[in-house]
Amino acid sequence: MRTTPLLRPVAALAILSVLSACGKPPGGPPPAAGTPVLGVMTVRTEPVELHTELPGRTSPYQIADVRPQVNGIVKARNFREGSDVKAGQVLYQINPASYQAAYDSSVAALAKAEASVKTARLKASRYKELVAIKAVSQQDYDDAVASLGEAEADVGSARANVQTSRINLDYAKVDAPISGRIGKSSVTPGALVTASQTTALTTIQQLDPIYVDVTQSSTSWLNLKEALANGELQKSGNGAKVRLILENGRTYAQEGTLQFSDVTVNQDTGAITLRAVFPNPKADLLPGMYVRAVLQEGVRQQGLLVPQQAVSRDGAGKPVAFVVNAQGVVEQRALVTDRAIGDKWLVSSGLKEGDQLVVDGQQSAKPGAKVKVVPWSPKATVASAGTASGTN
Structure with a gap:
């Protein structure tokens, strides 16, 4: 069947109307052909608790070498x-035989000295009365008083000998x-x-609690002190808590507390010693074990954590990231990263709260390019093509 010339324009208009209706999806007009689609996240600040991991070794809480204090078998x-x-x-x-004999001898000498004091005291008392009536000379009375003093001194010496011999016997x-x-x-x-x-005859070590001595560079210690002083970090709680990672990679069940830091920097290593104390009820920690201590440094109230996959390196090896501005245009930012925390970077500068950070599809991100963005989540990624086609 042939179409008349009058019906051809009408059919064309109908076809155009159908195509126009298909090109209006519910979410708005589609992006132009070839426009990159990037997965972005909105950067948010949050309190971040900072830790540092330091090597160390365990040492006994108390240690005593047992040695003899007397001679013998x-x-x-x-x-x-x-x-x-x-x-x-x-x-x-x-x-103890010889020391028991010495003790018994000193006790007897004390008894003899005490008896001599009684005799000297009675003689001095009698001479005091006699010298008053001139029955004895003053010299005789003075000698009697001196003899009493000597006897009393002998008693003191004998008592000291008894004490010494008792100590040796106890030893x-x-x-x-x-x-x-x-x-x-x-x-x-x-x-x-x-x-x-x-x-030493033997050695005794107190293992519960137990010390862990770790070393930290003086530079890191100064940086931490300055961060706390200028408000970048805030102390977390009253005492810094410490966790231990053992030689086999297992985390020690008990949590410790930082006790003190040394006041002297080791001139050979440029490090200072920090000491933490840990409960050790089951004696799982033995003196001399190598451990890694995870110390709390403080809390950064306005911390910026971003996924590590969102950060790349430029030709100079410095960290960079892409953000999408309000006009939908890609910008490249140079970052300063503080440290890695899990699978994220802690960013010190280069980003601010509210930035739309490109996390997925960086291979299609070019500075100055117009892009389409979709929310990113760890469980979803942008299509591997990284571009939007103009078809339905």
Whole structure:
């Protein structure tokens, strides 16, 4: 069937009307052919708690080398190596025979001296009455008083000897000076020990709590101090909390507290020592273990965290990112990043709150180019083509 010339314009108008209706999607007109589509996020500030990870080693809370304070033969060892001991517990018994004899002798000498004082006191009292009636000379009375003084001094000396001999007798029992885990013994029963020996009989270490000593460069310490002073950071809580990462990569279950920082910088390494204390009820931490301590530095109230995938590097290796301005035009920003926190960068400068940061589709982002943006989320990405076609 042929179409008459009069119907042809009408059919053409109908076809154009249908095509025009198809080209008006609900969301507005489509972008021009070839316009890049970029996934963006709105930059927001938030409080960011900053941490630093530092290497360190564990050290005992208290440590005591046990040494003899008298000479003698060890008669007994009263502990099991590697066990826990209490302060005051008898660890070794040194033969006390000679010290017991010295103590008994000093007690007897004290009794003799006290008896001499009684005699000298009575004589001095009698001479005092006699010298008053000129029955004895003044010299005799003075000698009696002097003898009383000497006798009283002998009593004092004898008492000191008793005390000394009692101490030596007590030292024959070698007690634990602190509570803690005791190490191996360097002597066995029958060994001769001396008060002047340099070798310890054993060592006791208190493991609960336990210290962790870490090192931080003096430059980092100064930067942190300045950030706290000028308000960039605020202290979090009353005491800085510390977490531990063990040698096997596991995070230690107990949280510690920073105790102090040393006042001297190591001239060889340019670092200072920080000391934290951790509870260690199960003795999971042993002295000398290598650990990594995660310390709280403070809180940055206006922190800017952006996904690491949104930041790239320019030819000089400096961090840059793309943002889309209000006119839908791409801009390149030079950034200053402070550190990585998880899968994000903490940005110090180059971005501000409200910026539309390009996170997905950077390969299609060119400074000055007009683009279309869609909200970005970690679970969604822009189509791999990165452009919008002009078709339905």
